[in-house]
Amino acid sequence: MMANQVWRWAGGVAAALALAIGVGGCGKRSAKAETIELGVILPLSGDLQAFGSSTLDGIKYRVEQLNQAGGIGGKLISLQIEDDRNDQSQCIAAVTKLSGLKGVTAIIGPITSTSALACSSTITAEKVPTLSPTATNDRVAPSSPYLFRACFNDSFQGRVIAHYAARDRGFKQAAVMTELSSDYSIGLVKSFTEAFTAAGGTIVAETSYQGKSTEFGTQLQKIRASGAELVFVPGYPGEVPLILKQAAVMGVDAVFCGADGWDHEDIIQKSGDKIVGAFFTGAFSPADTRPHVREFVTAIKQRTGREPGSFEALGYDSVTLLAEAMKARGTDREAVREGLLGLREVAAVTGPISITADGNAEKAAVVMGLDKQGEGYVKKYLATVAP
């Protein structure tokens, strides 16, 4: 029958198209001598898509700036972007592809600690210097001589938020909510718990949830019953807005706080009124008055229509760090690694950064609070804590 034939045609055309797109994608391979190829691995789809695209905004803006200024040693930077969908096996595959097939000089990414830890042995084997903008888990940078980061680590960050809560705000009883599938969340809860108890507070409820869950009733019920005044949720934009909305419905009175994963418009704007009064640690304050930060904030606002958060800023700074390393030592992989290790007090938008011998970034953190303004919500700067 005719209609059957049409179905078959449609199927054939679809298959051919898919094949063509696939093959076309593989055929793109240009390693021109006069460009520096930088690999980028970010979750550009999936549950952390919001983080990935924000980080990419910062990276792209910095690369454009550098290229307009003539590149590095006369060579322009070109980006090779891979989407890891926040999936660890995709991330490992992306490292192999960028390092082998595309022959990149260095990689920026991945953004989660879980992914960074998953691909750290591949990075060591490929000997490709990799700079994660935001993987804060303590184990990330020391796990490979080629793995670096532009952000502070979790034992520092957990200490900052715990000390701020216990000393500056006088909270005594706190509850924690851990995302079990995230090394980031687990590590932060650990360091927060230690610092908060040491500062004289008590953890009255320990609860946990799975990534991608949507129901938190039982956990919030437990927190409510425990009489906690503060709830620490070092989570991601997929779950935190749901947790806060559900807490509002259930009448949980405690104040919520989080870590750098909160520094994104997807959490700030989508969590409802419960976000007012909440606070978190960030890498960056858009209210910073230094001229190069003002320029960065204005430019990102113009490009994306949003105020930049930690993700745009750390994406931007990652490129800066790599560029400084390449300017200092040269553009092959070993030189970039040595160059990164030699960086001291680099003037980045998230404050001066020094790279330590194990690949960690030494830098300050800010505590940001949240307030309502008109229909939306705004961040306000609360405190800066140096390491």
Next chain:
Amino acid sequence: MDALLYSLADGVCIGAIYALIALGYTLVYGIIKLINFAHGEFYMVGADAAWFYYQALLTGQVGGLLLIAVAVGGVMVGLWLARRWAQRWVRPGWTGWRRQLSQLAAIAVLAVVTAAVLYGALTGSVVVLRAALMAVRAPGWLYVVAILPVAALTGALIAMLTEQVAYRPIRGGSRLVALLTAIGASCALQNAMKFVRGGNHLAFDGPILTFRMQSVLIGGTGFPVVKFGFVAITLVLMLGLWWLVMRTRFGRAMRATSQDLVAARLMGVDVDRVILLTFALGGAFAGVAGCLVGALHHADPMMGFMPGITAFVAAVVGGIGSIPGAVLGGFLLGLLQVLVVWAGVPESYSGVVTFGVLIAVLVVKPEGLLGRPETVKV
């Protein structure tokens, strides 16, 4: 005690959603012995469609994605209609290119006409519903009611499309092939949606958000009112399904096909149509479930995976192929998941418990709690 009460209420409401999805698995399995792993995707598509329709109701503008969906849907439905009707447009004497051309023309006309009708229905319904909702200053729950039919319809359409494109060509082949095709269909739908609408979460703001923030006190803690709607809607749909299966001609045809496909065909049952409509029914249920959960949380392309798997377990635990079994299994699993966390088992073990129950049931009573044991005649 208070916490237990709260957890029980929560478990029943989540269970209602699992039951609604599990019905789709069980209906399809009952009739063609196919485990339709793409079923969770019907749920996801339903939630997405509901979100886009909701935006149209709020802004009065039908978004580009809805238009694309309508165009694709129209062409697909048109092609499907053409299977049946294109023959009639051909003069008996015509052969060769004349025959081909007239059939092609028929298909094109049908596709365009259905797309136009669908477009008209869509924009018309948006205009009328929007005016009505604005006129009565509708509360959030009325908006949910208004978008439910769209979710059901989209779920049904996508289920029919999947059946036509992915399952019909391999029907009668090995069950392994069917199973793999189902997994493939699931991946394809997930990624197609991701490609079309991006990977971000779409939350239902505005009146629905206000509605979902309303709560009643259970055991001293606020419980979202909207979740009771889950149970109510699920119960109504289940009664409707029971009536359809047990009291109508179509239901009899379904039961006949499920007992013996070949015999049913020999008795004059249009088996293909029955199967297609069974898929539509399951898809509509999944769409409704997706819309409800989406309205409570958000819609995203990966949302169908876990509920889909859990509801599949529910269907197997209840006895796959058995309609009351799916409902029982759904409520059981919903309660179990909540009670396990209430009892203090770490959340990381909730999957272990769910699938542990599956294994236990398969070992002790492989046909499921309410299933009929499969007898093999040698």
